[in-house]
Amino acid sequence: MTNPYGQPPGQQPYGQYPQTGPQPYGQPSGGFQQPYPQSGYPAYGPPQGYPGQPQYGQPPYGQPQYGGTPPMPGQAHIVVPGSQIQFRHTPPLVLATMGSRFLARVVDGLIIGVPLTILVLILQLAVLAGDPSTWWIFLLFLPLTSLSVLVYEGAMLATRGATVGKNVAGIRIVTEQSAGQPGAGIGGGPAFTRLATMVLPGLIPCVGGLVELLVVLSPFFDEQARQGWHDKAAKTYAISTKALY
Structure with missing residues (x-):
């Protein structure tokens, strides 16, 4: 049986010879061309996104990725509204719950x-036992509670960032400067600004x-960072110190 060229099977047509010489570089024997390159890289340049290197337009690792306009100095970036915030030099911080803030209060x-x-009570008994007409002296004790809060809570927030009640509830008050320093206070200025905004209206x-009560409840009005009016005045945030499980 012959093929159309009149040659028996297994022979090359007349005038054609098999290629037995060296092939072009990168071509296998037999004249067939590889459809893909010999390396594992794509055909048009090296692979994109080497491990350990940020992509073009992304911030370096360890820095928060702010969406839109970065927050103003002293303000935190809202990571999860009502749950997490972050400063430029800190990891995400968990906001204190309103239940824990109530417990601390x-x-x-x-x-x-x-x-x-x-x-x-002791003073009342002493006044009544002496001259009852001096009852007006009790008006002098009305600011006593406010002054006590200013001294007690102001000193502890300024030096430690937390009162006894806040330690029990797992809360710490922070500013942008103190957030990255565990156990650091917020300083005298922010501490007494925060407390004055909360306590002094009670003297009216x-x-x-009523105004003092609204200030205490004002964190409920902020769904982003749970900042009360006293927090906004002092640029402070109440964060949780308890581990999450």
Whole structure:
């Protein structure tokens, strides 16, 4: 049986010879060309995104990736609204819950309120046993609670960032400067600004107590960073110190 060229099977057509010489560089024998390059890289340049190197347009590792306009100095970047914040030099920080803040306020209230109540009762008995007409002297003790809060809480926040009640509840008050320093206080200026905004309205007759209550409840009005009006005035944030499981 012959092929169309009249040659028996297994022979090359007349005038054609197999290629037995050296092939061009990079070509296998037989004249076939490789459809892909010999390396593991793509055909058009080296692979993109070497391990350990940030991509073009991305911030270096260890820095927060701010979306949009970066926050103003002293303010934190909102990572998760109502849950996590982050400063430029810190990892994400978990915001304190409103339940833990209420617990801290109750504990601190007992620490301040119980001694003051005992003191007022002693003075009341002493005045009534002496001259009852001097009842007006009790008006001088109305600012005593506010002054006690300023001294007690202001000193502890300035030096440690937390009161006894906040330590019990696992809360720490931080600013941009103190957030990256565990156990650091927020300083006298922010501490007394924060407390003055919260406590001093209570000295206003008639409406002072209502204003003070609104200030205490004001963190509920901020769904982004849970900052009360006193926090906004001092540029402070209440973060949790308890580990998350």
